[in-house]
Amino acid sequence: MKHGQPRKKRKVKFVLFVLVVLAAIVGFTGWYKLFREEPQPDWVTATPDMRFKYGSLGGEYDSGIPYWIFYVLPRMFPEKFPGAGGYASFGIVWEQGQELPVGFTKKVIGFPRVANNCASCHTTTYRKTVNENPTVVVAGPNHTLNLEGFFRLLVDCAKDPRFTPDNLMREIALVTDLSWLDRALYRYAIIPLTRKRLLEREQQFAWVYRKDFPEWGRGRDDAFNLTKYFMIKSPMDNSIGPTDMPSVWNLKKYKPEQGMLMNLAGDSHDAHSVIIDSALGLLGAKPHNKEDFLGQVAWLEKYLGEIQAPKYPFAVDPAKVKTGAAVFDKNCARCHASDRTGKRIPIEEVATDRERLDTWSKAAAVESNKVVRNFGIERKGLVEMEPSGYLAAFLDGIWLRAPYLHNGSVPTLRDLLKPVSQRPKVFYRGYDLYDPVNVGFIAQGPEAERAGSKFDVNQRASSNKGHEYGVNLPNPDKDALLEYLKTL
Numbered sequence: 139m140k141h142g143q144p145r146k147k148r149k150v151k152f153v154l155f156v157l158v159v160l161a162a163i164v165g166f167t168g169w170y171k172l173f174r175e176e177p178q179p180d181w182v183t184a185t186p187d188m189r190f191k192y193g194s195l196g197g198e199y200d201s202g203i204p205y206w207i208f209y210v211l212p213r214m215f216p217e218k219f220p221g222a223g224g225y226a227s228f229g230i231v232w233e234q235g236q237e238l239p240v241g242f243t244k245k246v247i248g249f250p251r252v253a254n255n256c257a258s259c260h261t262t263t264y265r266k267t268v269n270e271n272p273t274v275v276v277a278g279p280n281h282t283l284n285l286e287g288f289f290r291l292l293v294d295c296a297k298d299p300r301f302t303p304d305n306l307m308r309e310i311a312l313v314t315d316l317s318w319l320d321r322a323l324y325r326y327a328i329i330p331l332t333r334k335r336l337l338e339r340e341q342q343f344a345w346v347y348r349k350d351f352p353e354w355g356r357g358r359d360d361a362f363n364l365t366k367y368f369m370i371k372s373p374m375d376n377s378i379g380p381t382d383m384p385s386v387w388n389l390k391k392y393k394p395e396q397g398m399l400m401n402l403a404g405d406s407h408d409a410h411s412v413i414i415d416s417a418l419g420l421l422g423a424k425p426h427n428k429e430d431f432l433g434q435v436a437w438l439e440k441y442l443g444e445i446q447a448p449k450y451p452f453a454v455d456p457a458k459v460k461t462g463a464a465v466f467d468k469n470c471a472r473c474h475a476s477d478r479t480g481k482r483i484p485i486e487e488v489a490t491d492r493e494r495l496d497t498w499s500k501a502a503a504v505e506s507n508k509v510v511r512n513f514g515i516e517r518k519g520l521v522e523m524e525p526s527g528y529l530a531a532f533l534d535g536i537w538l539r540a541p542y543l544h545n546g547s548v549p550t551l552r553d554l555l556k557p558v559s560q561r562p563k564v565f566y567r568g569y570d571l572y573d574p575v576n577v578g579f580i581a582q583g584p585e586a587e588r589a590g591s592k593f594d595v596n597q598r599a600s601s602n603k604g605h606e607y608g609v610n611l612p613n614p615d616k617d618a619l620l621e622y623l624k625t626l
């Protein structure tokens with residue numbers, strides 16, 4: 139009796155102690171299984187090119203897909219893919235022997251997750267002949283990617299009644315042995331949460347599902363609408379402006395101190411700002427670790443600043459190149475190699491399709507700049523002026539940047555040198571076989587139709603009008619000019 143109280147107290151203390159230990163174990167396990175961050179394997183950062191293609195920028199935190207879900211979707215929903223070959227049928231670049239496509243990163247944050255980096259849109263492929271393997275070019279414009287289709291795929295899978303823990307776990311068990319704890323986490327936390335997050339995307343990106351808008355098609359992305367709806371959560375308007383993926387090599391050619399701007403309509407001040415904004419888009423949220431984020435941005439800026447466009451892979455005729463250079467100097471240099479280069483040419487002057495301009499505004503720039511500033515990130519940022527024209531483009535590596543113009547409405551350089559009335563009205567984008575005669579990709583015929591997406595210049599945001607420079611040159615001059623353009 140005498141010792142009764144203290145003993146009871148001791149017992150309570152002991153139980154409390156056990157509870158605290160248990161809570162700590164559960165807490166640690168929960169943290170370990172859901173949030174511990176592991177570095178990517180060494181091969182990812184072994185070379186700068188590998189890092190660009192497969193290195194994580196941190197997107198796994200807020201916009202990643204659990205690896206095993208990503209893995210089984212093609213097996214569970216084959217009918218939602220545009221063709222055989224799973225993800226590759228979206229025109230994603232896939233190198234032989236790699237577990238994931240280019241631009242897809244794998245990183246353990248608690249559990250392995252898949253996210254995207256810049257290379258998904260800014261790495262491209264071409265073939266010189268039908269029978270060779272594609273050549274992969276980092277920092278080139280991905281002209282084969284059906285981004286809109288890929289975007290919708292994930293949401294469509296999440297909406298499907300078959301997207302249930304039972305079904306997914308059954309498929310996952312066929313390809314890997316998860317521990318009972320991992321199985322429980324997948325079943326009760328990871329799968330339901332992934333489904334919820336994917337369904338939220340549908341509301342945030344409602345305009346991507348609009349039936350009254352034409353498809354972006356392969357190699358195009360409505361980047362400024364994405365920015366507008368993601369960064370500042372604008373209410374949906376009626377604008378649409380899918381553009382070609384641009385090349386991002388040799389960014390040092392842009393000299394902001396000389397008044398040059400970036401992005402197709404001169405929407406941004408400098409590479410530093412564009413890279414920050416692009417990376418924020420991939421993260422889909424405020425960076426988890428600001429220092430780490432800015433370190434990645436600095437690395438990208440240096441890498442993309444220096445990397446050069448690849449050389450034209452076929453023979454060129456030096457005499458013709460010389461003649462062509464003179465034709466260029468007379469007809470093209472005043473915009474493409476002068477103090478107008480990298481600056482806005484008024485839309486009234488270049489007279490190409492204007493819809494991309496109308497997706498953006500001074501107000502949107504002001505608001506977006508505020509959002510980034512509130513993340514505590516300093517940059518010169520988006521240009522706080524109304525859009526007024528397209529940049530006179532630098533033409534380095536132009537041979538690999540087909541189709542042409544900001545909206546990709548002209549399949550080859552030869553077509554661009556024709557009056558609008560003679561440019562193709564319907565063609566196919568996204569076939570990777572190179573056409574050295576017309577300088578661009580093969581865009582007509584059964585193979586182009588099979589691999590590509592149909593482009594109709596009469597659809598919204600897709601007109602091939604304007605930029606009628608050099609269209610009245612005699613044919614030998616055009617041939618020489620084309621030969622010269624191959625060498626840029």
Ligand code: HEC
Binds near residue numbers: 389
């Ligand atoms: C989903 C596809 C996609 C991803 C991912 C992406 N970009 Fe882009 N990027 C685009 C498109 C499309 C444009 C052109 C937008 C416009 O001006 O209309 C662009 C423009 C740019 C430009 C401007 C090029 C110029 O010459 O003005 C740079 C630089 C750039 N991106 C770098 C990056 C970097 C770095 C990343 C990764 C942090 C990245 N992008 C991620 C699609 C993408």
Ligand code: HEC
Binds near residue numbers: 487545
């Ligand atoms: C008055 C200025 C001006 C002149 C002259 C001019 N261009 Fe352009 N060029 C532009 C502008 C502006 C764009 C972007 C237009 C757009 O995308 O809507 C452009 C785009 C291009 C593109 C497409 C770039 C891409 O990535 O798709 C090519 C190729 C091109 N020009 C070649 C030429 C050639 C060749 C000549 C001479 C025969 C020429 N340009 C003359 C202003 C000019």
